[in-house]
């Protein structure tokens with residue numbers, strides 16, 4: 001396009017679920033220069049998926065970006081702290097491990113901590129890998145405190161995220177966005193109008209038209225603009241991730257209030273448990289090819305820790321993503337761009353990442369191919385790295401004799417994952433590539449947690465004094481346990497914080 005095409009003046013967000021309101025809040029904060037119009041269209045009749053209650057640590061950056069007060073946020077969303085995910089029965093029935101946030105031990109002279117642990121593993125007093133993470137030690141006692149800055153304090157190695165009520169979170173963001181100048185339009189979109197390969201407006205059932213320069217498709221699984229109107233194809237990953245349905249049902253609050261999500265493997269899928277202050281969120285993600293809807297619901301209800309506190313809801317999905325997430329003047333965020341099951345609580349993060357990347361590559365009305373291509377490349381790389389991480393959980397199971405798990409153990413996995421697992425099995429070598437969300441502590445938590453023990457270790461670890469290393473490990477292990485034992489109870493800590501929240 002020749003000349004200066006001019007700035008985007010009119011931003012239209014289609015959909016008011018978590019994705020839509022996250023985008024609206026961030027746009028209100030960073031794009032509202034007084035000359036730009038930001039409009040969100042949503043339909044009460046269609047509603048939202050209403051799930052999505054567990055997050056990962058980068059959400060702290062999103063809230064900080066918006067200037068959100070943490071105590072106010074937790075008070076408004078009935079939120080709790082999350083130190084990781086406990087996986088139950090993924091290795092073999094009855095086994096459990098925690099994937100904690102934060103780091104394990106400390107690397108030494110460029111040698112990763114897990115390499116040192118692997119070399120000494122099996123010696124008296126070395127103990128399991130999980131004993132070397134501050135977040136795991138705190139989680140085990142249902143304790144919590146904020147990390148500290150002093151690097152000598154083991155608490156500096158803890159990282160955390162939140163659990164919250166998805167409906168309350170969307171309402172919280174809506175209040176924020178509307179207070180910062182976003183206009184909300186209620187109505188059902190019937191038609192998407194286009195000219196020259198660009199979307200020009202959406203038309204509501206009552207005939208009203210909402211015109212825009214840039215459209216953010218947050219319309220959920222239907223993918224109204226990117227998928228339906230622009231026909232961007234869906235890349236299906238269900239051959240690797242066969243779970244395609246979920247039942248979700250809340251039950252009463254359970255004490256102690258655990259500061260972690262639980263993911264329990266079931267016969268044909270897995271069950272989540274998310275502790276909130278006013279209730280517990282539960283869901284059963286399963287493969288409809290391996291289990292009937294009725295059986296899946298019964299299994300979920302039989303496993304509740306407290307009395308049911310609402311009607312069960314069913315959700316249907318296919319694992320995969322749109323081949324492009326930005327085409328022309330349409331960017332898809334959230335479920336409109338694709339879905340990976342919530343095993344590692346990554347969907348809300350992908351919305352946040354998409355928003356941050358869009359701001360970094362924010363177009364003018366020329367919609368340069370180069371910006372779009374970079375967005376699609378970076379988002380694609382991150383989604384595929386997450387996909388591999390989730391597949392690894394399934395593929396590395398030891399649940400022999402259960403058809404669903406047997407199939408997953410024997411399936412062909414992506415080449416990228418094959419290469420990663422081969423390196424790790426050999427000498428525990430792991431690398432974090434370009435835009436990987438999950439780093440070495442995350443991968444080692446899951447791989448070692450599911451019983452993948454490297455045959456050897458890094459050559460550099462052999463050059464180190466073993467006695468000194470053993471003393472170092474003993475000291476770390478003791479320091480994490482002692483520090484954790486002195487931390488406050490999670491529920492009491494929250495109560496104190498929220499009692500001081502503005503408006504609480």
Ligand SMILES: Cc1cc2nc3c(=O)[nH]c(=O)nc-3n(C[C@H](O)[C@H](O)[C@H](O)COP(=O)(O)OP(=O)(O)OC[C@H]3O[C@@H](n4cnc5c(N)ncnc54)[C@H](O)[C@@H]3O)c2cc1C
Nearest residue numbers: 015016017018019048049052054189220334335342347348
């Ligand atoms: C079973 C399950 C569990 C999950 N758990 C987690 C989790 O623990 N952590 C996590 O990070 N993520 C989780 N997710 C993902 C998370 O729920 C979503 O990423 C998040 O809620 C975003 O949804 P959304 O806003 O894209 O879509 P939706 O919530 O579906 O919102 C779509 C919006 O578009 C509007 N809309 C659609 N069509 C029209 C139309 N024609 N006209 C007008 N408006 C329209 C709707 O009214 C709605 O407002 C989970 C998802 C599922 C399915």
